[in-house]
Amino acid sequence: MANPTAAILLIGDELLSGRTRDSNMFFLAQELTRLGIDLKLAMMIPDEAQTITDTVRDVSGRFDHVFTSGGIGPTHDDITADAVAAAFDTPIGVRDDARALLEASYTPRGIELNESRLRMARIPDGAALIDNPVSAAPGFSIGNVHVMAGVPRVFEAMCHALLPGLASGRPVLSQTWTVMRGEGEIAARLGEIAADFPDLAIGSYPFSKDSVYGTNIVVRGVDGPQVEAALVILAEAFPA
């Protein structure tokens, strides 16, 4: 059976302006590989409500899991929760369970649960909360869409809370064979080997180090013995 598929939506002008370098996608991509969930698409989109709604609607219909990052804080530019609710035609408002989580965190520290902070308790009807052990304000899952924070430490904590409960698949194994020859020299034989293993993804990644050209050949697949078999063939074809 094929592994479940996934898309990641990174929401935020700061990514598209080049102010912030993504780390959430990079983190989650590795986690999904480990879980056997095939990440097929990552998108960075701006803080625009209609764009978020349209994109969520599109990708949630095409992939088994959709993960979003960003836009669920207390400020005016935090519009993800409302945009996702719109994508599902679902009402959204302050929910008691989310409010209780904020109160339990803020009240003992003497922090007022003002109107802005209460925005973080706006959860679409029927959504399940995603625990936030870092800063209390929860994420949520609605349908196959999992809405998480943009701050990397919070995003990662939410992933750790969310991922174990998701339908996953067979972990994708990866092995790298490094050849100290340029891609152009090994390409013909490598192409034949790749064709002999249609169930594996065999990628070729050139590098140069101290003016010497080399190629990392990465073999990926869910079938361990097959990955090993390809490695043996590669080692024969391109001795170290």
Add this chain to the structure above:
Amino acid sequence: MANPTAAILLIGDELLSGRTRDSNMFFLAQELTRLGIDLKLAMMIPDEAQTITDTVRDVSGRFDHVFTSGGIGPTHDDITADAVAAAFDTPIGVRDDARALLEASYTPRGIELNESRLRMARIPDGAALIDNPVSAAPGFSIGNVHVMAGVPRVFEAMCHALLPGLASGRPVLSQTWTVMRGEGEIAARLGEIAADFPDLAIGSYPFSKDSVYGTNIVVRGVDGPQVEAALVILAEAFPA
């Protein structure tokens, strides 16, 4: 007049598996901001011909510029040039001008221009070459789609060759005001200020440092005096 818009397509399984952390999008996003080209979308997609073709067709119709990265080397998994040609229903084959560039680089070094390396001279009919001062094999522009290499050093060199000739706009100016208060405290007033400057993008980015919460307020826009005016208001509302 509004700035031109752009999308970036990062093509490669190694990004989606989490093996490689993107740096090309991060680099180009900053360059585009400087040039006044509004990056509205970045996508990471796998090495799948049909996905590349469909995505290029879609985004090239929606944005003024499309930049791609990855998949133009000599190996079996380098399928971007053919997939882009298919998106434009354009024939593709080894072109003399591209072949001459490869020969000029390889022949003096005694490197054979074999069939694999010749794949890098496959250019769609009518495309303009993008110079590659690092490793000779050119990128190309067809319509509004600019096809570049995935290796960061080559990608960046191609950007430097390409970008000065593109239709650009007014550079987007950015100023940051840092407030040593949490987002939840400043959100209400910040929202009012953002509403007073509809032509600016005012983003709010929380951070915590040594257990103290703070917020970076980032003001972005093409009108310098307006950006400055917003900064003055922010400094009054949230004194340092």
